[in-house]
Amino acid sequence: MERDSMQSMEAAVRERWGDAFAADPVPGTAKFYLTVAYPYPSGAMHVGHGRTYLVPDVVARFWRMRGRRVLYPMAFHVTGAPVIGISKRIANHDPAAIKLYHGLYRVPMDVLERFVDPLEIVRYFSDEYERVMRMAGLSIDWRRRFTTVDPHYSKFIEWQFGRLYEKGYVVRGAHPVRYCPLCDNPVGDHDLLEGDKAEVIRFVLVMFRLGDTLVPTATLRPETVYGVTNLWVNPDVMYVRAAVDGEIWLVSREAAEKLALQEHEVRILEEVPGSALVDQIVTHPLAGEVPILPAAFVDPEMATGVVMSVPAHAPFDYVALRDLQQEGRYTELVPRPLITVDGWGECPAKDAVERAKVTNQHDTRMDALTQEVYSAEFSKGRLHDRLGGATVREARDTVGEFLCAEHGSTVMYEFDTRPVVCRCSSRVFVKILHDQWFLTYSDPAWKDQVKAYLPDISLVPPEVRAEFERTVDWLKDWAATRRVGLGTRLPWDPTWLIEPLSDSTIYMAYYTVAHRIRELDPALLTPAAFDYLFLGVESPEFQDRELLAPLREEFLAWYPYDYRFSAKDLISNHLTFQLFHHAAIFPPELQPKGMVVFGMGLLNGAKMSSSKGNVFLLEDALAEFGADTVRMFLMGSAEPWQDFDWRNELVSSTRRQIERFEATVRDTIAAPDTSGPVDDWLLSRLQRHVTRMTASLESFQTRQALQEAFFGVEADLRWYVRRQPEGSTGGAALRELCSVWVRLLAPFIPFTCETLWQALGNEGLVSFAPWPEADPARDRPALELGEELLSRTVEDVESILKLLPITPSAVEIAVAPAWKREIFRTIAAADDRNAAVRLVMQNEDMRRRGKEAADAAKQCTTLIHRLPPELVENLLQVELDEAAVFAAAREFLERAIGLPVRIVGAEESAHPKASVALPFKPAITIE
RNA sequence: GCGGGGGUAGCCAAGCCCGGUCAACGGCGCCGGAUUUAGGGUCCGGUCUCGCAGGAGUUCGAGGGUUCGAAUCCCUUCCCCCGCACCA
Known part of the structure; x- marks a missing residue:
């Protein structure tokens, strides 16, 4: 179909729908209420969003046809900060933002100018969402639309x-947030220029005493306080003595500023160069007296700018100490191990450093070594027995709490990666917000x-x-x-x-x-x-x-x-x-009562992402391929909870499938009122498709449902057409099938089905037509078995013909004799099919046949294992006259095979091959 | 690290829970054929290896085990994806 006529067809169907999906409760009629997470309308919809809203739509349409009152509402979530950031960026003429909104989302420039008001953004995109959702045929009750700031x-x-x-x-508490001092505001991911992945981590400050001054060292591993041999300061960094909450603290200048944001009263008293601190002695009740040593790796931006040194368990500390000792300094200091770890020596840090042959503290592998040692100790380490023997995992928290309670420790927050920079280009810090509500x-x-x-x-x-x-x-x-x-x-x-x-x-x-x-x-x-x-x-x-x-x-x-x-x-x-x-x-x-969880969307194998421009807008997809194609593709390529991958070439082939379906249905409108040999077979199969498809949709398996309703029926139709007598294309049965078929597919491709439903001469909308129900009275197990036998036999003949280098002149099909059918039944009905040979041979008649019967029993056992259990079950239920099936279909067989076909009983055949005939597997001889 | 989910033939993807229907559904791609013979559409056939009779062999991340029989159950191991929060 040309794009124009497709769009006018869709418009016509939308016109007919009008507000038919507005749902009011009807007393005495069962309801079905489904909701999907409302969108945050800060940009255009892409095909990933399309899937999110289409799945509930298909389900809604399904239950509507099953007679439920269905409510499928939609609203817009406009709460939050992102849209504020967007409007600021537009106001500042940020090129990336303009490119995204004008270029990718195609917002007209005059509208874009209004985006300096954040409410304009959500207003504009809410309308866009509704427009595109209507294009996609979503059966939403739009009367209920609202936004979260109404x-x-x-x-x-x-x-x-x-x-x-x-x-x-709801209670009150303090909470650390990312905070920009220049903007004087907390900042979200969208407001960050750099460091959007930085996490706030919680350090414990271990307070060492230096005369009247406290030296807070920040650590993630407070339990290692027992192994401290010294502190580290950077001799090239300026430290300050500051009055903090009535005490005197010694920290880096940067740290003093940060502490002021974290619930501390901070007043800087004087500057102290790092070099002046070196060789001073500090004390801590749990660590004793230790000296302050110089180390270049100490970063004044990291927490307090003073670090406690645990060379037994921290590779950095170990190497830095070793570097000094190699110069002959501080040789009296020895690592103080306090943690044992399976697979590691007394000093894991030493092991790691020596194994990696690290020569000095500037080695680039130091971070990885640190990570390795920390992970090993955290997951498997235990404190020495003299310290209580607790696991590191436990001790980290208990010692931290103990330090805070008894030894003046406190908590300081810091980013794990730095720098973190606000869009205003100011540095971002951690601030404690008071009175936060939780x-x-x-x-x-x-x-x-x-x-x-x-x-x-x-x-x-x-x-x-x-x-x-x-x-x-x-x-x-x-x-x-x-x-x-x-x-x-x-x-x-x-x-x-x-x-x-x-x-x-x-x-x-x-x-x-x-x-x-x-x-x-x-x-x-x-x-x-x-x-x-x-x-x-x-x-x-x-x-x-x-x-x-x-x-x-x-x-x-x-x-x-x-x-x-x-x-x-x-x-x-x-x-x-x-x-x-x-x-x-x-x-x-x-x-x-229930929840359905979606997978994600990929575009040509890569994750869809608006910011990376790797998106396909839903509106473009709808315009290019048509709403039904987009719907069928998204529902058919994966189950809702699986990830789906949008690939244009697959979508194109979906479109051709719909066109094929439409052509088939339209052809039947003019079909004659004739009946044929396999009509009942076709309708019998259809009952099964209806049952399975209905069950699939009841459990939200859109892909499975589509496989059954579309490909399943299509495969039947191919066989049906093949089985028609020369010159016939089928008749009344096809019309009946199409009436059902159009309804089964209506939830998926409602535009096409609505149009066809009308073309088939039905009153009213297919969207509200009754869902097809399987009619057990139409089941024809014998017919289905017969057709199965025919198709298997034709397949076998074809595969033999392909292998044979001779020019064939005729085919003989030899049907297994009654006594083999009896063997087959005996075995198929047996509880233990492996003991079946013995079971068969208990029969007097069979024993008389001797080896022939025993062989047949073995072959039947193999065959039964190879046939689908359902089919075997049916063979037990139904007495299938194979000879009659073949005889009735001889004309078809000859046409299909392209050779004269002779049907005989195996025991009448002159061919030795005929003796291998089994029930449901006739012997085939090519002459 | 913690928690969740996966690894199936060129690709996507069923099957695994309830072992024999499995050489493994289906789709895409590719190859061949048919057609009012356009390399397009539609239809038919093929697409792990071997095979002059409908079959056999080897496959379902890797290794081992249970079983007459395992993609399916058990153990070990490697790899991948997702979430871990103040962000919608």
């Missing part, structure tokens, strides 16, 4: 958080509640259950508020905004009333109103019952949702969060 929605979120707060699930996902009681519901939730695919269970266990408290971004303000502390992963947890409930709540004045939407609407709780002062009763009714008609669809990487946050929130807020009967 005033009504904000009221809803305020209510939700109010409930959580009352229940004690959702207490660590609460064991809350976890238990979720765990109690989890077993009843249907998960697709089932393998993800372990991941959910683990996530519930592992989840810690979640910082649920932000200072910057779009979103709803925390009702009791409006200086904070509720962050995106927290305001998107129970909105599935909001969809059920979104189109009606919009009609109300937001001022009416008090917590009491939502208490009634969603929980049925009526406080004495609640006045608006009458107004809200229809909404409550509709909520209860749809809720709980049946399935939630989302991507695999959201298991560890969004999908589990929403279980927590549902558990906390809704009663047991309104808990989620």
Whole structure:
């Protein structure tokens, strides 16, 4: 089909659909409510997004045809900071941002100018999303569309958080964040020029004493304090003495600034060059008296700029000390081992360094060695018995806590990789935010509640259950508020905004009333109103019952949702969060019923990524290939939970398949009302396809369903056409098949099917036509066996003909005699088929036949193992008259083989070969 | 490191849970043929190796084991992908 006519066909179908997918509950009719994670509209949709929204659409269309009231709603998640960053970049005429938005996403320049307002961005792309989703044929109830910054929605979120707060699930605490001093703001990934992968790590400061001054050394391994032999400072670095929270600390100048951001009162008193510190003696209760030594590797930007040295277990420390000792200095210092590790000597750091033949501390392999030793000690190491013998894994935490409690230690945060740079080009530091609000996902009681519901939730695919269970266990408290971004303000502390992963947890409930709540004045939407609407709780002062009763009714008609669809990487946050929130807020009967987890999308084998430009826009795909082709490809190339790979050449071939399907169906419209020899066979097979396809879709296997409904039926049709008498192409049976076929494919390729359904003379939309049901009365097992026998025989003849160098003149098909059929049945019905030969030979008649019978029994055993079990089962049920099957199809056989065919009983044949005939495997002789 | 999931013929990908249907579904690619003979579309056939009778041999990351029999069960080992949070 030409692109123009394809697009006008699609437009015509969309016109016919109108708002048919707007869903209202109908009393007495079962509902099916499915939701998919709403998109964050900050850019154009690509084919990966397309798959995300198409899977639920296919499922929605399927259940709609099965007579359910189906609700498939859509909204837009605009909460958060990314869009703020984008608008800033556009305002600053950032070339990369302009290229992405104007070039790749094709936003007109005049629209782009308006993007300096972040709300304009989400407004523009929300409309784009809806437009493209409609192009793709998504059967969404658009009346319910909203965004997460609509005033009504904000009221809803305020209510939700109010409930959580009352229940004690929202608490206050301090939290380290990335922070730009110049912007005076926390910064997200999108705001970073450099270091977006840097993680905040938690150091313990071990406080050594130098006279009246404390020297804090930062470490990730506080348990090694027992093995400290010295400290390191960089002699070329300027240190400062500073008043910190009433004490005097000695740290690098950089560290003093950082500490000021981390809940410390810092006043710099004087500068001290690193060189002046060398050879001073410091003390610590757990480490004793140790000297300060010079080392070039000490980085003033790293934590405090002072390092404690554990040469027995830290390769850097070992090498640096060795370097000095090779110059004849500090030779009195010896490593103090405190950890034993299987497979390593007393001093693992020494082992590693010597094995790698490292000559000095500037060796590039030092980081790798450090990693190796640390991993070995962390996973397998134990403290010496004199220190309690705990595993390193345990001791790291217990010693750290002990130091903090008893020896003045404290915590300092630092990035694991540096530098981290803001878009404003300022350095980024770790800052402790006070008064951060947390959702207490660590609460064991809350976890238990979720765990109690989890077993009843249907998960697709089932393998993800372990991941959910683990996530519930592992989840810690979640910082649920932000200072910057779009979103709803925390009702009791409006200086904070509720962050995106927290305001998107129970909105599935909001969809059920979104189109009606919009009609109300937001001022009416008090917590009491939502208490009634969603929980049925009526406080004495609640006045608006009458107004809200229809909404409550509709909520209860749809809720709980049946399935939630989302991507695999959201298991560890969004999908589990929403279980927590549902558990906390809704009663047991309104808990989620199921979830379907998606795989990811690849483009020509590489991961799709907007920032790398490796995307194919959904709109372009729809325009180039047509909506049905895009749909069928995305549904057919992989099951929803598997990764799929978009390849243009495969998509083109999908398009030809649809054209073939359409041509086949259209041909039958004019077909004569004749009947043929294999009509009943075709319709019998069709019942099986309907059953299997239905089962596949019930379990969300779109690929399997398509295989069955499309390729399965197509293969049958090929055989059917082949079996028609000369000059016939089939008749009435084909028309019946097509009526079913068009409906089976309607969820996948609704545009084509809608058009064909009309062309076939049906009233109404195929989208609402009844789903085909398998009719057991049409099953013809004997016919199916007969056709199976024919096709296997033809195949055998062809393969023999191919091998033979002779010019054949005729074919003889010799059918196995009755006594072999009896052997076959005996063996097929036997519990233990391996003992079957003995079983057969118990029979008097068979014994008389002697070796001939024993051989036949062996051959039948082999054959039965090779046939599909289902087929063997059918052969037991049905008495198949093979000779009659062949006789009836002789004309066909001769045409198919291109030779005269003679059908005989094996025992009447003159050919010696005929004696090898087995049931369902006639002897074939080529003359 | 922790947790989850995988490795199947040129590619993608079924099958594994419930061992014999498996030389291994299906699609793509490739090769050959047919067609109102366009290298395009459609249809038919082939596509691990060998084979003048429908068969045999060797394969399902690697190695070992259980079994009459293993891609499928058990053990060991190598490799790959995903998530690990304040980011949607």
